[in-house]
Amino acid sequence: MKVRPHVSIALLLALAAAVAAPGAAPSATAGEAQIAVAANFTAPMKRITALFEQDTGHSVRTSYGATGKFYAQIRNGAPFEALLAADQKRPERLEAEGVGVPGSRFTYAIGSLVLWSAKPGLVENDPSLLRTGNFNKLSVANPKLAPYGEAAMQTLSALRLRQALEPRLVMGENIAQTFQFVDTGNADLGFVALSQVMQDGRIAKGSGWIVPGDLHAPIRQDAVMLHRGRDNPAVIELIAYLQSEKAQAVIRDFGYQTE
CATH class of the missing domain: 3.40.190.10 (Periplasmic binding protein-like II)
Structure with a gap:
């Protein structure tokens, strides 16, 4: 052919x-x-x-x-x-x-971005945990390599939290590694793809906040x-x-x- x-x-x-x-x-x-x-x-x-x-x-x-x-x-x-x-x-x-x-x-x-933790009940359906700072590490994908990481950093900037939280960031090479950091407990929470935690129309494990689309570029x-x-x-x-x-x-x- x-x-x-x-x-x-x-x-x-x-x-x-x-x-x-x-x-x-x-x-x-x-x-x-x-x-x-x-x-x-x-x-x-x-x-x-x-x-x-x-x-x-x-x-x-x-x-x-x-x-x-x-x-x-x-x-x-x-x-x-x-x-x-x-x-x-x-x-x-x-x-x-x-x-x-x-x-x-x-x-x-x-795609959709979600702030997610493997721990049930840790993340409410809002970004309040990011503001209170009651966590240790926040995992994000490398924004230079991964668009979901770029969206995560845009979200932190939109929430005016980027500068305050940068010392707590754990950088994954891609979104799969970012998810792994959170899933294994090496980070308390992280910005991952909704597809990684969604099953049958809901977050199947842990807890999360689906980030509104107006906080980052599509x-x-x-x-x-x-x-x-x-x-x-x-x-x-x-x-x-x-x-x-x-x-x-x-x-x-x-x-x-x-x-």
């Missing part, structure tokens, strides 16, 4: 409808896609990957980590065929730099196909599948908004 460098959204949407249709036959020639995925999207991506592989016969190799780190690796020749970022600016940059396929970029999810997460994957049917169909209602329903189940 030969694909032109410009992959239109119309083509992707048509493919999405085909591969997500009930009873659709798996692809006659199974392929493999190698995808870099923002750490906050780990849980929904695992579920989507399982559905995609079942529906299409293709396989997906995923690497999870910080968007900023993936961007640097891709620019240095890492063999990824698509990037599911935690922001918009890196996919836009890759497209502008000629590494991303023109017309393939789209917003696959809009966390719009874009995907982009990379030129390395432009001739790979598995990559093209996966990018399309992410825009199908089947995949979008999974994304919403984990607390994201979709367009």
